[in-house]
Amino acid sequence: MHRALLSGLASIVLLVGPATAADAPPGASSCTGCHAPKKVADSVIPHINGRKAEDIVTFMREYRSGAWPSSVMGRIAKGFDDQQTQAIAAWFAAQPE
Template identity: 45%
Template sequence: MKPSIFLAACVVLCLSTGAASAIDVAPAGAAACSGCHPVSRAIETPFTPLVGRNPTEIVTAIQEFRSGQRPGTVMDRIAKGFTDDEIKTIAAWYAAQKD
C-alpha cells in the first residue's frame, strides 16, 4: 500500500471511531515523575520504576505517602500536591505504558 493511501485509511479510521484526540499525552503531573522514576528498567536508580506497574500499588503508595502512613523523603511532600482522581489517572497511565 502506498503511504499516502495508508495515511488516508488511518484518517478515515480515526474519524469513524470518533477518537476524542489524536494526541495521547500524559495526564497532568505524570510527565514529571520520570525526572526521578526511570523511564526504562535498564537505568539503575534507587527509585521504583512506574512503567507497567500495577496501578493499585501506585495509588496505594502515593496515598500512604500523602497521609504520612508510609515514610518518605520527598514523596510525602510531593504526594500532598495531588488529588485522589489525579493519582488514579496517573497510575492508570503509567500502568499502560511499556518499557
C-alpha cells in the same frame, strides 16, 4: 476542565495498545523526571512503569498521609488529589515495563 479530565481517563481505559507520551495526564511528566521509563541499575528511585494502577494509588495515599516513610514522595504526593493520582497511576500502568 472536568470533562476534559474524564475523557482523558476514558481514553486511557479504552486504550488497548501501549500508551504514548501524548496520552500522559496532567502531572505525569513531573513523575517521569525521577521515575524514568527505563530501568536504571543502581538508582534509589524505584521503577514504576507497568506497575498495577491500584498499587501506585495505594503508595501515593500512604505517602500523602505519612503512613509510609519516604524521602521525597510524601511531599510530592500531597500535590495530587485522588482523581489526579488515579489518572497518573493508570497511565504508568499502561507504560511498557
